[in-house]
Amino acid sequence: MKKIVILTGAGMSAESGISTFRDAGGLWEKYPVEQVATFEGYAQNPQLVIDFYNQRRKQLQDVKPNMGHQLLAEMEKEFDICIITQNVDNLHERAGSTKVVHLHGELTKVTSSYEPNNPKYIRELSPENWEVKMGDLAEDGSQLRPFIVWFGEAVPQIEPAAILAENADIFVIIGTSMNVYPAAGLLNYVHPTVPVYLIDPNVVHINNHRPLHIIRKGASEGVKELWDLLKK
Numbered sequence: 001m002k003k004i005v006i007l008t009g010a011g012m013s014a015e016s017g018i019s020t021f022r023d024a025g026g027l028w029e030k031y032p033v034e035q036v037a038t039f040e041g042y043a044q045n046p047q048l049v050i051d052f053y054n055q056r057r058k059q060l061q062d063v064k065p066n067m068g069h070q071l072l073a074e075m076e077k078e079f080d081i082c083i084i085t086q087n088v089d090n091l092h093e094r095a096g097s098t099k100v101v102h103l104h105g106e107l108t109k110v111t112s113s114y115e116p117n118n119p120k121y122i123r124e125l126s127p128e129n130w131e132v133k134m135g136d137l138a139e140d141g142s143q144l145r146p147f148i149v150w151f152g153e154a155v156p157q158i159e160p161a162a163i164l165a166e167n168a169d170i171f172v173i174i175g176t177s178m179n180v181y182p183a184a185g186l187l188n189y190v191h192p193t194v195p196v197y198l199i200d201p202n203v204v205h206i207n208n209h210r211p212l213h214i215i216r217k218g219a220s221e222g223v224k225e226l227w228d229l230l231k232k
Helices: 010-014 039-044 046-061 067-077 091-095 158-166 183-189 219-231
Strands: 003-008 080-085 100-102 105-112 144-148 170-174 196-199 213-215
Touching: 010 067, 010 219, 039 046, 046 105, 046 144, 067 080, 067 091, 067 219, 080 158, 100 158, 158 183, 170 219, 196 219, 213 219
Parallel strands: 003 080, 003 170, 080 100, 170 196, 196 213
Antiparallel strands: 105 144
């Protein structure tokens, strides 16, 4: 069974109604990165940051996986599919995908402010108890913070993701600008003979001189076309 490794970004979930960060009208226009996506911003105003991620969590409950998510889950019947996502939503899992690596953390989880990557402090929030309040503590006595990799923080899952990329028979990029590192560097781990498909309705500039099979469509239509191509 062919191993297909898929790197997904904000464009994967945009059709579900989740706001992208970088596009016009995206979240960065409303909330400066420094305030809500750095540890310094969190230290300066934890209430603002906790409220921001509470809002994102609430929004997540109001959206559903789109056809692109569902098709990737369906493809597991015919291929060994591994998804590496830059998204912090759980739409891949809700669609039925079973192997998902989250590079930038998970919105539905919280953790210690002292040791955010210590597994014993990472906790999944239930849909009924999605709201975090000031004073909600991790087991080490620190304020519960979002289990999100903020700018300037280490990306613990990048090594497992690089190993997946190295072992891919086919590599697919969906809905990501390929501007955010270290995720954008994963393409460098893909063997030169491995076919690479890029699904995006926009022009994506990639700093890699390998040939790409470009599908200039959104996630849902693009994944449908990819599956049709792979069946041939």
